[in-house]
Amino acid sequence: MRSPNISCKIEIFASFNPSEDPKKIETAILNIFPNTKIKIDNFSITSNSKDLHSLEKIYDIIHSNQSQKIYKRQFEKNLENNSTWFYLNKQAAFVGTITLCEEAEESPLGPIKVILTSSNIDKIIDWLILRN
Secondary structure, eight states: OOOOOOEEEEEEEEOOOTEEEEOOOOOOOOHHHHTTTEEEEEEEEEEEEOOGGGGGGHHHHHHHTTHHHHHHHHHHHHHHEEEEEEEEEEEHHTTOOOOOSSSSSGGOOEEEEEEEEEEEEEEEEEEEESSO
């Protein structure tokens, strides 16, 4: 994966229920985004990055599973100004699998929300979707 030299803010959010172990959600996020720093609050976990290499596993899964159309549809559906977002299944992430959720309810304990913000968001989407 060769990432372009484009500035992008990557924000990762997950809320958790009182019955959930925050460390497991931290593990889920780090399984997919290994180079991010985690911050745990009362009932949420956040992580931020400005390094497109943080999206390496997402990029790889988009291309290895031929799921470009599915991700493109989500990116475009959620596109607003300089930002887009998507949901990942939290339980799948815990076991190191990336599963896109079209709706938050598809992840029974709540999803991981990933927000991408860039003045060149179209180029970020193209990079993620198109083969380089």
